[in-house]
Amino acid sequence: MIEPTVALYGDAFKKAAAVLEDLIEQAQVRYALLVDRKGFVLAHKEALWAPRPPALDSIATLVAGNAAATQALANLIGEPRFNELVKQGEKQGLYVEEVNDLALLVMIFDNTTPIGRVKLFGKKAVAELDEITRGAVVMPRELGIDKEFKQSADAMLDDLFGN
Secondary structure (H helix, E strand, O other): OOOOEEOOOHHHHHHHHHHHHHHHHHHOOOEEEEEEOOOOEEEEEEOOOOOOOOOHHHHHHHHHHHHHHHHHHHHHOOOOOOOEEEEEOOOEEEEEEEOOOOEEEEEEEEOOOOHHHHHHHHHHHHHHHHHHHHHOEEOHHHHOOOHHHHHHHHHHHHHHHOO
């Protein structure tokens, strides 16, 4: 089955980036990422005071895999889903909240930021990002090459190879 995807370009990307920027300021987190369920970073922002970011692509891939495993756990115990995931270490924490069926919000924060603050502003951002990502859904079959381009390319290849 071909699954829809989120394509953030132009105004949609600017809106999502602005939401992440506000989130960093309000929640006082180091990094905020919007990732799709396939593990790709759709948009990200970092605080000016934050050190060099970790490998965001790797984080996105691992978070997406973890979200899928968490969904399976929820199903096993009879829950339709778990909407959020919190991991707290000695110095930093990771908060992941489901935006919708296609995207996840990821925030990385340090131990001086209260988790309640992260959750409060995360939920506000999720509501805004849900609307933005739903407006940016693209079905893969709609991304195909149009008929005129295909015919032109076929003709050029025929000329090139003498067919």
